[in-house]
Amino acid sequence: MSRELEILDRLKKAYPEARIALKFENPLQLLIATILSAQCTDERVNQVTPELFKKYPDARAFAEAxxxxxxxxxxxxxxxxxxxxxxxxxxxxxVEKYGGEVPKSLEALLELPGVARKTANIVLANAYGIVEGIPVDTHVRRLARRLGFTQEKDPDKIERDLMRIIPREDWAVIPYVLQAHGRTICTARKPKCDRCPVRDLCPSAGKDLA
DNA sequence: CTCCCGATAT
DNA sequence: ATATCAGGAG
Incomplete structure (x- = not known):
């Protein structure tokens, strides 16, 4: 097995529960929650959304807010x-173009303000089970670079590198696995390499960099 | 590259 | 006190 696949395998085993943390009951709620999650923890988004979705039950309500x-x-x-x-x-x-529904294509989602590939990929995968790419947030970006999966900085280029390395069946879960690892061990500031399950495979282990 | 901005870790 | 954070747009 390649170094990359071995890393993915170990991380998946280390975080078997990893999945989306945002609370939602339909595609629109997931779309709104994902827009809100920019530079903000899912936990905090979840503190706001129950009330929010009660007050604004559908796209029309938000549009007229x-x-x-x-x-x-x-x-x-x-x-x-x-x-x-x-x-x-x-x-x-x-409301105007899709009858208040969330469209099921990447291209249509990308037309929406506040929605780029990260948000679109999350909504498609978790609301519709449609997997067209890999959501790249700051955790995914940081870990992908530390693990030597990419040298790129642009999220779209990182996504392309990851799509080459990661088997398609893992595209939907991998961001949650990387986020779980990024929050607990491979943190932005002081990564806890001494407790990392892939330390021996990581080019950045023990180093003190981004 | 800068701006948006409150919450949290350091 | 302040650096940084589950992005995206201009």
Whole structure:
């Protein structure tokens, strides 16, 4: 087995429970929650969304929301004015072009404001089971670079490198496995290499870098 | 590259 | 006190 596949195998075994942490009951809720999760923990998003989804039950409700009020409703997730604008405008487009439904294609999702490949991949995979790519967030980016899976910095280029290395059946779970490892062991600041299950396969082990 | 911004770790 | 964080747009 290649070094890369051995790493993936060990990490999957180390974090067998790893999966999406965002709470949602339908594709629209997942889309909104994922937009909110930018630069914010899923845990905090989950503190805001139950109330939010009660107040705004569908895309039309978000599209017709008062912008200032919506912003206050999501305030604690940070970047709240931006996110409120993205959500309102995205939902306006959903109502206008897709009957209030969340479209099932990458291209259509990428048309929405506040939605790039990371968000689109998460929504497609977890709401519809459609796997077209690998969501690259900061955890995935940091670990992919530390593990020597890529030298790139641009998320889209990192995604391409990962799609070459990782078997397609793992594309949907791998971000959650990497996030779990990134939160617990391979942290941004002081990675706990002494407790890492892939230490012997990691080119960055013991080093003190990004 | 800069801006958006509150919450949390250090 | 302040550095950094589950992104994306201009």
């Amino acid at each position: 008062d912008l200032e009020e919506l912003a206050q409703d999501i305030r604690s997730t940070g970047f709240y004015k931006q996110k409120a604008r993205y959500i309102k405008e995205a939902c306006r487009i959903l």
